[in-house]
Amino acid sequence: MDPLSITAGVVGIAAPTLHCVRLLVKDLQNIADAPDAVTTLTNDLRSVDLALASVQAVTELQWKSLGDAVTAQSTAAITSCKSSCERFKTSLDRWTRHSTDGTLSWRDRTTLGVFKQGHIKSMSEQLQNCNVTLTSVASIATLHSSLQQTQTAEEIKTMISTKETAVNDAIAATNGQSAEVGAKLEALTLAEPDEGEMEADQISATKQVAMEKKALGESRKVLEGLFSVIQTAAANSRAGQEPTITFGSHNQGQQVGVNSGTIHATFSGKRKDL
Template identity: 40%
Template structure:
């Protein structure tokens, strides 16, 4: 079992650098005057992931640990991929804007970013979106799983478990669909140009990331199903009196059947 302090340090070890890198990229984007629309959309994506990462830091280590080591490993991988993508994009952005001065884009750089680098920008947006979905799913699942273990099962918690299961299934289906789209794009690229190119590299990275996303969502879904299944059938303990007569039972809210009352044999 992972020590809670070690788990906290491990998560912080990837979250803090990721937040730092994302905020540097966000600052660079905010410094660009009259940025193309695709960069404005990217800023919104960064805000969402920043909020998700901040909420991940607020989870109690014990609640995150309860989800299992596989979830812990996958969430660290998710954050690392997101962090690396932002660092690389920041370097690319500085290269793409080298002809501009005083934070105002030259016509040449605006054309590069607004048109020629659209696929590159869509790629990082896809990674940021999936990162945000995955982290938010981990946070909400950890919170719900903790509620299930530390409070009495209520109808409200049952509904929450069912809703979360539907939500995770939908997120997983979406990841599968995205992966299929990426596969089709890679097939088209291989037909048009068999030589490696930047777009193909980005798509291959996105493909691997989507596979990891499906694995993480599957782990979370398994935990929710485990919690729901454990409460599917109420357990009733029946104890008879010492004379083999009478019935002693704790408070029961479930229907009872199959009992035959009569004289002792």
């Protein structure tokens, strides 16, 4: 696929996802007497709103520095977020069908049983993971240009190490969350519905957890791709090539900040010491 098409894909899906997130926030805000879980979900949506905005600010050059794989995986992660928001909005409309004037009715409030609470919790957890993933993408995308502004090799090493630790921690958290999803799916299968809940609520909750599992897998791929990008920079730094930072597979030429040592460059497969 054309790299430009891949970049256009992630940029193209970010805007409608952001719109979907904001519509859902508006719907939740219209519930005047919402349960605490709904308030938490609203805050998670706001965090994803900020993360999506930061992804939209990533430049074409920065996407190229991350490489086609990370860009394509980011598109998939954002698409999953959009799908979950749309699915949740449909469920929310059904749950609050007896409410009027923006107030969650007592009838609707009392039917927020085990399946609906599980649906809301799973949605929140997916949004939290999405926020971490997209924030990491934007952070590493801007790392390349930040490195060019650093003044010392030590600053470069510190910056790379910090990002490396953050992404590695995010991968570990995602793996841990993935292990929990299987247990949640099993629990939902065995759970008995609360009063007022229907089979449709169980199906909806199960589908949301399955969506969360899929999204976690997509996030892991994004984070692993970002970790590979950082490791490349770290390897260069540890080899004494601090001024030469290579990301992805689309970098061309040398990008150098302040240099006080030998720079090793490769032109047409031949190494030169400058």
